[in-house]
Amino acid sequence: MGDRSSRSPSPIRVLLVDDHQVVRRGLRTFLEVQEDIEVVGEAGDGDEGVARAEELRPDVVLMDVKMPGTDGIEALRRLRRLDNPAKVLIVTSFTEQRTVVPALRAGASGYVYKDVDPDALAGAIRSVHAGHVLLQPEVAGALLSQDDPNTGSGRGGTLTEREREVLGLIADGRSNREIARALVLSEKTVKTHVSNILMKLDLADRTQAALWAVRNGLTN
Numbered sequence: 001m002g003d004r005s006s007r008s009p010s011p012i013r014v015l016l017v018d019d020h021q022v023v024r025r026g027l028r029t030f031l032e033v034q035e036d037i038e039v040v041g042e043a044g045d046g047d048e049g050v051a052r053a054e055e056l057r058p059d060v061v062l063m064d065v066k067m068p069g070t071d072g073i074e075a076l077r078r079l080r081r082l083d084n085p086a087k088v089l090i091v092t093s094f095t096e097q098r099t100v101v102p103a104l105r106a107g108a109s110g111y112v113y114k115d116v117d118p119d120a121l122a123g124a125i126r127s128v129h130a131g132h133v134l135l136q137p138e139v140a141g142a143l144l145s146q147d148d149p150n151t152g153s154g155r156g157g158t159l160t161e162r163e164r165e166v167l168g169l170i171a172d173g174r175s176n177r178e179i180a181r182a183l184v185l186s187e188k189t190v191k192t193h194v195s196n197i198l199m200k201l202d203l204a205d206r207t208q209a210a211l212w213a214v215r216n217g218l219t220n
Contacts, residue, residue, distance in 0.1 A: 110134025
């Protein structure tokens with residue numbers, strides 16, 4: 001008899017988008033040793049990355065920022081306009097930190113540096129796949145030093161106490177399931193709260209909600 005319960009869960013399907021073949025090869029080598037991650041394709045620029053993401057429908061896209069032609073941020077915006085469900089993890093160098101905030105605002109779920117070690121890279125992929133937001137301290141600092149009219153500032157007073165609790169947990173990188181457990185709610189109720197938060201603050205997604213929470217002191 002077939003035992004479904006003994007089957008391994010489907011691997012996380014990853015698309016690599018970088019204009020340097022040696023970088024893609026290195027990323028693939030890192031990831032191929034992970035039993036729960038499968039590299040399903042590669043692309044050498046933003047245009048090809050969008051096309052491959054639409055064709056392959058990966059779970060996670062590792063996206064370089066600086067590429068000839070269409071860069072990573074514009075490719076990310078296109079994916080969001082196409083309602084592509086893939087989580088996008090920006091791969092950047094330390095000297096490109098100024099691009100991280102625009103990438104997060106465009107809908108990225110987080111970022112890693114190009115010199116990341118294999119275990120940390122695999123962990124980052126698992127984290128964004130699970131619905132978490134990778135928001136590192138230097139990004140929070142950059143956000144707090146900027147004025148952005150699109151972050152919903154001033155609308156926090158319209159949130160209920162429960163919505164503020166949910167928002168704080170989103171900023172902590174919790175998935176809906178983890179928030180439901182923490183607040184003893186159903187996952188469906190948490191999804192409703194998240195939708196209401198986004199609507200009230202006029203934000204596009206939970207990444208922007210996490211940024212808003214950091215800016216407005218709702219993190220632990």
